[in-house]
Amino acid sequence: MSKDIATGLLFAGSLYSEAFNPVTNTWSPATKYEVDKFEIKTPSDKLQKISKSRESFGQAKNTYFVAKPVEFSITFDELSGDIFAAMLSGVASAVNDAAATLLNVPVTAAPGFWAVIPGGENLDPATIVVKDSTGTTTYTSDKYEVNPRLGLLYVPAGGTIAAGPVTVSASKLAFEGTEIQGAQRYAHIMRYRLDGQNLLDRRDMYLFAPRAVVSSDTAQDWLSGKLASVALSGNLEVTDGYISPYTLKY
Known part of the structure; x- marks a missing residue:
């Protein structure tokens, strides 16, 4: 065992998850990943036998600490589908939608409101055509408004397009x-390797946690106006083939 004494602790590290x-x-x-926080806590319960004798009343005769589960918390500065899913207590899956065409899709116009275009998400704005229900009249684009990302049609109250059926045609863009x-999986299992260094003495540090069970730690304010991070917390567990929840080499 090395007898070197560090002058202090100031760690930097990159996380592999x-x-x-x-x-x-x-x-x-x-x-x-870049992470702002990688915290491990090893709590325990203290058991003591306290003397009742005349000479040492109130003093500890025996002290023992009983281990409790290792607590863990982490804050990510970068996102992937896996981290996003953990933040939302959800299940992630890949989406690879091919380009497609909508042809004369019926929509019920409601002047002053937004109407849903069935299957109309991710439309190419340059290809949108709105007609009356018979297909006879083609409305110019100044008579309506479309949100092409969500597939919504808006017609102003008192405008050319009256309440009732219209048709929408457009090309759908490919999406990957x-x-x-969300709210489908509350426990996410991860494995962490921290490639670290003590900046004060330039010694390398390697930490390996073979099984971390984490969940979302905070609410997500989508419109906070601040740079957001993802905070997760949970426990490090002893898994098959290991005798410790984590290993540190320094």
Whole structure:
């Protein structure tokens, strides 16, 4: 065992994280993240035998600390589908929608309100055509407004388009990304490797946690106007093949 004494502790580190999929029983490839916080706490319960004798009344005769589960908290500065899903207590899946075409989709116009265009998300604005229900009249774009991302049609009150059926045609753009079903999975299992260094003496530090069970720690304010981070907390567990919840090499 090294007898070197560090002059102090000031750690920097890069985190490599893997996410466990309980459906496929597999781990994801490791992803490197910037993190603001990587905190481990090893709590315990103190048991004591207190003397009642005349000479040492009130003093401890025996003291023992009983281990409690290792507590863990982490704050991510970067996002992936896995981290986003953990933040939302959800399940992430890949989305890869091909380009498509909507042809004369019926929509019920409601002047002064937004009407849903069925299947109309992610539309190409340059291709949108709005007609009356018979297909005879084609309305010019100044007679209505469309939110192409959400697939919504707005007609102003008192305008050319009256309440009732119209049709919408448009091209749908291809979309590739992640979909998260929120509030579907509250415990997320991850595996962490922290590649660290003590900046005061330039010694390397390596920490490995083979099984962390975490959940969302804070509410997400989507419109806070501030740079957001993702805070997760939970426990480090002893898993098969290991005798400790985490290992540190320094």
